[in-house]
Amino acid sequence: MFRNYVVIAFRNLWKHKLFSIINVVGLASGIMVCLLALIDIKGAFDYGNFHPNPERTYRILTDVTSGENQVVAFASTPMPLAGVLKRDYGFVEQTARVIRTYAEFTVDRKMLQESYCAVDPAFFTVLGYKLASGQPATEPHTAVLTPQTAEKFFGRSNPVGKTIHHKEFGMITVTGVFKPLPIRSHLRFDLALSMATLSAENRKQQTDWKQYVAGYTYVALKKSTSVELLEKALPAIAARATKNLRFRSEKGYTFRAQPLTALSPSHETLQMGTWEQTWGKLATEMSVGLVTLLLAVFNYVNLTLARSLSRAREVGIRKVSGAVRWQLMAQFMAESVVLSVLALGVAYLLLLLIEPMPFVQQWLIGGVQLNGTMWAVFVGFSITAGLLAGFVPARVLSGFRPAQVLRSQTGLKVFKGITLRKSLIVAQFSIALIAMIALLSMARQQNYMATADYGFRSENMLNIPLNGVPYQRLANELNRVSGVELVSASSERFGHHDGDYGRIRRQRSGGDSIAAFMFAVDQNFVANMDLTLLAGENLPEMTADTSGDDSPGRFILVNEEAVKAFRFGNPREVVGQSLWLNDSTEVQIAGVLKDFRFTTFNWAIKPLVLRYQPKEFRFLNVKIATGAEASALAAIQRIWKRLNPYEPFAAQWYTDFLYERHSHEDDVNFMSLLTGLAFSIACLGLLGMVTYTTETRIKEVGIRKVMGAEVRQIIWLLSWDFVKLLLIAGAIAIPLGYLAGMAFLINFAYHVSIGFETLGGCIGLLLGLGGLTIGVRTYRAALSNPADSLRSE
Template sequence: MLKNYLIITVRNILRHKLFFFINIFGLATSMCICLIALMAIKDQLNYDTFHPQADRTYRITTEIKNPDGNHFQLASSPLPLTETILKEYALAEHAVRLYPALKGMASSRGKELDLKGAFTDPAFFAVFGFTLEKGDIKTALSAPNSLILSKETASKFFGSTEPIGQVISLQELGDFQVTGVLADAPGKSHITFEAFASMASVPVLEKSGKLTEKLTQWNSVMEGYTYITLKETASKRKLTEALNQISAHLTELDKSNNGSTINFEAQALPSITPGKDLYNDIGKGYTRKMVAGVISISLIILLSACFNYTNLSIAKSLTRAKEVGIRKVAGAFRYQIFMQFILEAIVISLLSLGVACLLLMLIIDYTPFGPETPPDTYMFLYFLVFSLFAGLMAGTLPAWVLSSFQPVRALKNLTAVKLFGSVNVRKSLIVSQFVLSLVATIFLMVTYRQFNYMIHAEYGFSAKDILTIPLQGTSYPLLSSELSKVNGVERISAVSTNMGRDVTDNIELKVQPGSNPVRVGYYAVDANFIANMRLKLLAGHTFPATASSIEKQIIINERALAALGIQTPVEAIDRVLWMNDSSQVRIAGVLKDFHYQPLSNPIGTMALYYNPEAVNYLNVKVTHIHSSVLIQQLEQAWKKINPSQPFTYSWFEKDLNERRSAWDLISTLGFLAFLAITIAYLGLLGMVTFTAETRQKEISIRKVMGASVWDLVVLLSKSFVVLLLVAGLIALPLGYLGGTVFLYNFAYRVAIGADILVISFMGLLAIGLLAISTQTYRVAAANPADILRNE
């Protein structure tokens, strides 16, 4: 029997190739998205599963409430909290802090890399279960200025050279000795730092002024992360009670909090990823809301595709009514016919799975929005089960409806079949699909226009014809001198971080000791930087070519000028400021405000700090950018100064445009919009086909009575055009609202013009009319004799 079912299924597929292609393509596209979602969710559920005593380990989070009733939940907590819990409460078996202040440019053996790490306690290994490939766990994080590296970072710095005992120098923090190399973790973790230094280093660094004092500051809730592994005799309830006592004590001590309160909560380690949506979180895992959103969107897409399959299947299967009637007259039971149609749906679903897997491979290999890791064997088994589920879900209703036909009615040919009991449900789903498609299209166009504006906007500095060369530990004065000899080099400047990104770091400036500090983002630059970037000075002068190391100089922008309470740019010149409470700087000039960060950020307080020793990049202004000879000469000059490091470069303007274009986001939105439109088109096509098939006799009679083809096309189409218009009336304000909310993420943004709404709606209307007209014209142009000959 199964063999006969398969033979009939293959014959029907070969007989109706286009119909089955549409069904397979529709299911495959939606299944592809669902497969990506399955892989993403499986990946997220694999976080933090290998840590020992995970059931007894908690991260302490912070909740702050201000007098206005607003509250903020932070993943971080004050650094003194760990010591307080260990000393005053007999709850913790282990406690560890993560303090991500270990960052900046690091150099060793002529190599220079941007390092992102954290200070931590020796209990790090006991709490998280990480192991060392090289080094001793007992002593690796004990001594001050000891450092352990991830395996990848150690390889970048030292290659095949033994890393243990090597020294890595951080520009702002000094020298650290490598005491260990982490082994590859047995699973995924939300802790992904490249290096860990001993917490014993922090008191020395704070005392020397290299780090701002945070170890004993309870009001520094953004700085560190606290993890507690409870004793077997302790419980989360007792930990919560202890945290409440600490919170109450802090609130009582701080009489100047103006009604603000601070509370600490214990978050179980396995619930961090996926977990709550917290400010200042570390790691790159999903929150629970994100996982729920992925599941919801995937199910909606799959249900839409299954609905389309159901509509198309019933519409086309009405032509098989005689087959059903004859089989029943010949003695077939209903369940046998039901199983025939179910088997067809499962075969279609399995074929769709094959196409979906091909699409998935293409997405992984050639697009920026595929999953991070390819599917494994178990994942393909999940895919197979998912495909069977999709086939059953899509095929059950058509199989139930078609197997219920009475032989007499089936042999006379059916004229109508009600789906879901009412055509209004189908119409509502069609409208919903087109609403989703139109909203996605509007959102895509708004996003494209915003990022296109960001690419062509004037930022206030010049990146044109500038070559960016990472120093990689090379001597800035020597390299600058050698490159300046190359024909075609117009000017050379140096900077710690190129404009258009985040600032290098933040400093606190005071007009006098004891006054309120102003937090200012800064870049370390040399004397040529302002001229090379074509920045405009409102007052003062640029840095001198030979500035005294004793007299530190700074140039601020207009926003910093206002924040410091200085009235005019002229008044600011030669004013002395206190920087980080530890040193004095003199204002050499005031810059006109410009966009030193992406347009998503408003112009803030910014300063250029004269410090050639802290620069990381050379910006080389050239006169002929397309000359390969120029690049070769620059490379030769580089090798004279640093032959051990490869010469690397990039064009500043190109890098800036790539960062501003957000191609990953736009291509992802474009793919999703295409998918939504495709599913909506197939849904409308299925409903039009269904209606046309069930009204063939009526159309034929009207045509015999003298109705023209155009009259019949209008008759069949008008109700569907109304559905498209209703979808437009719903989607246009929703799309406008969604686009407006999205644009609020940018300090400087475009307006949503009427052209975006009109073009989006007209484009989708054209697609809908294409689906309607092709099917209605086919039925209206058919020969009435072919339809009525059996009546």
Template sequence: MFYRYIIIAIRNLRRQRLFTFVNIAGLAISMAVCLLVLISTRKNFSYDNFHPDAAHTWRITSKVQTPDGRKYHMASTPMPIGEALKNNYTAIRQEVTLYGALSGEARINKKKININGAFTTPSFFNVFGFKLAAGNPLTALTTPNNIVLTEEAAKRLFGTNDPMGKVITFDQRGSYIVSGVLQPAPSLTHIDYEAFAAMSSVTALEQNHALPGRLQNWDIFQDNYTYVQMRPGEGRAALTAALNDIAHRYDDLPGKGMPHIAFEPQALGRISPSQELYNDIGNAPPWGKMLAEMGVALLLLTCAGFNYTNLSIVRSLQRAKEVGVRKVNGAQRWQIFMQFITESVLMCILSLILAVMLLLLAQSTHFNALPVPDINLLNGHLLLLFFVFSVITGIVAGAIPAWALSSFQPVKVLKNLIDIKLFGGLGLRKSLIVIQFTLSLTAIIFLVTVYRQFSYKAVKDMGFYRKDILNVPLADVDFQLMKERMLQLNGVTAVAASSGTLGMPRDANFCQMRTAEGKDYIEFGYYAGDADFLKVMHLKLLAGSSFPAAASKEKEQYVVVNERAVSVMGIKTLAEAIGKTLWLSDSLPLNIVGVVQDFNYQPIEMNIRPMAIRYHPAEFHQLQLSMAKGDKEQQIAAVKKIWIELHPGEIFSSEWMDEQLLARSGQEVISMLGFLVFISTMISALGLMGVVAYTSFTRRKEVSIRKILGATAPGLLVLLSRSYVKLIIIAGCIALPFGYIGSEFFLRIFAYRVSIGVLPILGSFMFLVFLALVTILSQTWRAIEVNPVDNLRND
């Protein structure tokens, strides 16, 4: 019986080739996007699923609330908290500390490679279950200056040579002996360091001032991550009680105008997908991105499903008598239902084949609008997952038309079929049109808002200069020496040393300073820059001057602040701020030598907050070269030549500042979102075309009689089209407020944003109306052009 269903389904699909093509094409494109999301979601939920006893393992997080009400939930903690938990609370079985202060250039003879590393405790292997391909996990991290490498890092450093016992040297972090090589993790993990050194190495590094004092410091929260494993029978409640007890050491801070601090456990299995905590580690995508992807995929699949339902209704007109005859001959309703479900599932399987072919094509051509991950799409388990997904999609998409068509009564079916009624007599076809175009118009309005906001972000004047600035890494060369060499080039007009690029969130640093003992701490964002930083960045100096030429490289003495900082400090005029002292960590006085006009040192999502530019050469990581107009390739070649002379054997890299900032302006997001909205709109138009074709078919005799009685072509076009224009207007009335609300919520992410405006919303609506009219008229015109004799010859 099932075989016969398939044969009949294939015959019907071949007979209705146009509708088959439209259905399969719409479903295939939608399923291609859904399969991408399915792959991505499967990958995102594969993080950290191999750790032993994960149910009893927790990461400690820090919650900070500043006196002005701002809240920060950080993945990092003070370093002493791990030892305090292990030594003072019996519910804690063991703890692991990860201190991410080992990153930098690792040297093997003359070979230099950047390594992202961390210091950690010997319990690392027991708690997380990582295996060693070489070395003993019981001793690999017990001896100071021992280091364990990932297999990939070992190959990068040593090639095919045995790394065990070899020495690796880090700038300012000393030398380490390779005591182990990690096996590749069984699955993805948020712990993505390339090297792990013994935590016992930190003591000597702090004594030699190669690292700041952190082992006993409860006031610094950055770069340190604490994990604990509970004893059997102990859970979140016991850990929370211990953390609350430890947090009492901060009880007196709010009374001094300092932040309120608390600690909270986070289950190991809940770290990925990311909850977007501050200072987090790993590459797991955030929940918001995952939910957005799934929402878009569901929207596309819903539109494609509606499209299939609409076109199934159209096809049912040619098959209504078939259903009636089969029922008269004794066919049961479930048999007819299964016939239509079989056709729906078969169409989805054909769409799946086309979707996989589209993904393979996109993967081979690197099509940007459809970013396909670099995985084997023909993997057996993955194909089985795709097949199950397509079968479920076919059943869901075909259920309503199969249920409705199998319910036809033979007498009515053999006489006439006007419409399938649903929900108290409301036409199913009308409901689907309204829903489809409501979704499409909402998406178009949202896309227009996103496009306008990101375009505004790309061109907004952030208060500093960004064009013709070439960023070049300093590496381990003295900034003054390299600066002098670069200034000798003809195309270089000015050079500044800095800690990072203005406007790049990863480059912004933060510190707390106060004006005097007993005063409240003020949180400052800061960049390190030399005396020419203000000049190269075109920052407007409102009072004072830049850093003096004789500023010490060893001891930090000076700072330049922005207008907002002066206001928060309670100083009445900018001139009065010159000469004032800011205390960093209560021990380092910094003299204010200048005040600059406020500018967006962070992306426009953030309001302008107190900001400082510090003369701190130890934090200089790059030179920013102001280049004259000219051939950029030749300019880069000249810069590269000098850079290679100063960094023999190393790989040169550089980046234009405007291109770096433009890459963060969301152009890829606009491209992807535009592609998805275009697809959903086209699918909606195809669905409308199917329904209009349905109407034209059912009213063919009426149109013929009206033509014989003298009706004109414009009159017939209005007659056949006006009901659908009403439906589009109804969809617009529903979608406009939804689109406005969605756009408003999106724009609230940005401190500096465009206004939504009436014209963009109305323009989106008029575009959709135009598309609908073209679709409607293309079908109604074909209906009124038919010779009446052809429709009435048998009546």
């Protein structure tokens, strides 16, 4: 019997090819999004599956109690905790500490900014990171590189035994190379540095119990040891450590153990968290997939019921021949399952098409291997979706009465009312329109950040990473190039999050302090970037001797926000005032700059300090005359090859840097794909509704045409009910879409507005797509020959 169901299902699907293609594509779109979510969920459980003994390895968390008695969980801990656990508790087999940060490393004048982890010797055994060659980094000034970092630094040659340089740590010897790191790991880094390499200032953190954000602590218990021993010991350690501590705003903290097996998916959002997945992210992804699939299921219901008139007589004959209702339901649901399995195949092909997209690789399926279990889940999910999609049509179609359908197919009503189906259409278009408004708001904000006026010159400005080349030598060479108008130097590029962050005081000890961004610049920077001095003077010209009290490094420029933060009042009153940087360096304010946006638009303008520090310069900012861009760029490339032949020329126009930094095209493209799928599915659902209605009213259309009705009148008659559905969907989606867009924009201190250009454009697209779908079908119905529809009369 089952074989007959499948054979008949294939015959019916082949007979109605257009109906089948529409349903397969619709279901495939929804299933594809669900497959992405299922793959990412599997990947979330794959995190850390390479660690040895994960069942007895734990990461220690710190629960910090604020002054308002709020408890905030941190993934990090004070560094002395590991030593106490290893020394005083016999049930602890090993402990490992990890400190992660970014730094610049230099190899043969090649300078690269890499993420690194400072690790204890036990890191390699507790967490089980394997080496492809060499030895672990256990001695001072040693490191192990990832394969990618080794290739960037040394090409294809063997890096073991070679050295890299860090301005603070000095020369570092490479002792080994990791095997390729698992993508699904909560720790991501480019090299692992031995903990003994850290400077004296960093070593202070290793004995400071107040620094609970310093790094991460991992504990491996001995075999057959109950975790309850560790859980009892941790609060006691925290109580002893904090007994005599005085925090600035916190009341205290305590520790707890997190099993390595429970690291991902995470049930809570941790401060100083690592790369593990959270249940919230997975639930959001699966919800998006299920909503998309639900829209496709609505379509299947609508299109199947729209075709019910052609199946009514089949049902009547089968019932007269002795078929019972459950057999008819089984037949229709078998068709639905076959359709869903076909949709799974199409969904997998769609998945292969979008798999190379950077967003998909980075956030969804990167590093996840599909196995037999996953394919069983996919097939089971597809069959379940088919059964759910086919239940309502099977229930309705199997309920037809033979006497009614065999007497006359015309005038048959599937439902006495179609309010439910109209509601489905409204829901489909409302969801699609809300997604489109939110997406357009995001795209406009990202384009705004990529192209807006930041308050400094970016047009015709070329940023050149120095990568070890002396900035003054390169600047002197570039100043002789035709078309180069001015050259300046800086430690960072404006327009993103980078920059040193420090504290400034009016007195060396005590008194008010503010946090400020600090950039190193030369005396040409203000003029080159077209910044405005409100009071005072620019940084003084550099001299041969910059070591005295009047050296340029003693003077700073601040912005208006820094003046406001210190409550100075008038900017002129600030000039000449002394400040202390990081409690150790006394500087004098030379001038005050007009506020400009030197960070991203996520933040309001922050206090800013510009200071002459040649050792910190990392970029040259080259202003090029309009019309001379090509010739000047070619000349600059020749100079670079002469001065630094082993380092690629990595200059970038400032406008291109801002656009690439803020446009996020990959994210927008992926979200546009999802929104396009939602709209396509909604239009297919509308097509099913229009098809059903026009077929049930075909005799009415014939009579009206005989009575003299024009084609445009018939089109309006058939279309108005559906246009009302689109207008209702628009009325529902506009306020909800506005709220969804503002929920995103509120994260930015400076953002676009959601006005007519956003809402009007989305409504216009809704009416355009919906109107086209309605118009094509109703136009065909209006052109039908009345003789065909009235022949039976």
